[in-house]
Amino acid sequence: MDALTTDLVADTTVDLAVRGMTCASCVRRVERALGKVPGVESASVNFATERARVRTAPGVATERLLAAVKAAGYEATPVPKPAEEAA
Numbered sequence: 001m002d003a004l005t006t007d008l009v010a011d012t013t014v015d016l017a018v019r020g021m022t023c024a025s026c027v028r029r030v031e032r033a034l035g036k037v038p039g040v041e042s043a044s045v046n047f048a049t050e051r052a053r054v055r056t057a058p059g060v061a062t063e064r065l066l067a068a069v070k071a072a073g074y075e076a077t078p079v080p081k082p083a084e085e086a087a
Helices: 024-035 062-071 082-086
Strands: 013-019 040-046 051-056 075-078
Touching (some): 024 040, 024 062
Antiparallel strands (some): 013 075, 040 051
């Protein structure tokens, strides 16, 4: 199994912390990059909070989302869900 399929998203919503955005054009660039990932239903990026919320079909690997953001020229990390923070 390759690295892009090992961390399958159980939930269909993934939150990412995105670093490196400096303007509204950056936001659009990240949204477009995420939207091109197969299985992504929608991507919404908030410049002020530096967060992206991505809705996906089941089975989309988080690594694919991170790779798309990186390919667009930005850094991203998954934001833990509240239940994961307590664990």
